[in-house]
Amino acid sequence: MNAKRALPLLVGFVGLAAVAVDPVAAQSTADSTTEELIWDLNNQLLYVAVPLTVLVEGILVYTVWKYRTNESPLPTRENRRLEITWTVATAIILLFVGVASYQVLAEPYVTATSPDAGEDLADEEEVLEVRVVAEKYRWTFEYPEQGVTTSDTMVIPTDRPVRFNVTSKDWLHAMHVPGLGLKKDAFPGQSNYKLTKVHETGEYQLYCAEYCGVGHSQMLATVDVRTQSGFQNWLDEQQSGNETG
Numbered sequence: 001m002n003a004k005r006a007l008p009l010l011v012g013f014v015g016l017a018a019v020a021v022d023p024v025a026a027q028s029t030a031d032s033t034t035e036e037l038i039w040d041l042n043n044q045l046l047y048v049a050v051p052l053t054v055l056v057e058g059i060l061v062y063t064v065w066k067y068r069t070n071e072s073p074l075p076t077r078e079n080r081r082l083e084i085t086w087t088v089a090t091a092i093i094l095l096f097v098g099v100a101s102y103q104v105l106a107e108p109y110v111t112a113t114s115p116d117a118g119e120d121l122a123d124e125e126e127v128l129e130v131r132v133v134a135e136k137y138r139w140t141f142e143y144p145e146q147g148v149t150t151s152d153t154m155v156i157p158t159d160r161p162v163r164f165n166v167t168s169k170d171w172l173h174a175m176h177v178p179g180l181g182l183k184k185d186a187f188p189g190q191s192n193y194k195l196t197k198v199h200e201t202g203e204y205q206l207y208c209a210e211y212c213g214v215g216h217s218q219m220l221a222t223v224d225v226r227t228q229s230g231f232q233n234w235l236d237e238q239q240s241g242n243e244t245g
Helices: 003-026 033-066 080-105 228-244
Strands: 128-135 138-143 148-151 153-157 162-168 173-177 182-186 192-196 202-208 220-226
Touching: 033 080, 033 192, 128 153, 128 173, 128 182, 138 153, 138 220, 148 153, 148 228, 153 228, 162 173, 162 182, 182 192, 220 228
Parallel strands: 128 162, 153 220
Antiparallel strands: 128 138, 138 148, 162 192, 173 182, 173 202, 202 220
């Protein structure tokens, strides 16, 4: 294959790699610890997948091009050395994927399973617990230790571990906050836990990710992330309002 013919293929491979890696560059900053861990894993797997994809596609294109005029191809004979090589290489890749995935999935910020999740990670930071209650077609957010309950808007602080106790009153639902990398199923009579720590202030969309009836698309809420002082001010206002009421 001469240089003129190889150039378009090279450009195509570089373009493929750029398209694959560009989403990673766009996600260089994560808004929560959970999202950061997930994207770190995604990056590791992508940096392995892109070279493999380029290699396989390159071999495929080269083979098709080189033997395009071969009218009587011969089958490839058994090559034990080649078979051992690709078997060992595949095993190494799968081992890497398994170890990398396990390290992330074992993190409490990704897979929290107990009501005291995050206590050993908080150090001197107090874990804020929020009970998320789903029902057709609304969300209720309870702060049991603070005696505060809100609807449709959940307020949480930055740089403080937050543990969500997710449950449902009536049906199968799922709390999903894509901007923070959070998703957890809500089952009636069962508590599922999710732990995170948010780094950036702002408002994030929360919606139900489990079809639950005709009002499913309207089952929305807002996650309002404030500074710790801003959150405390909001909490004081809610508590004083409860006392007045």
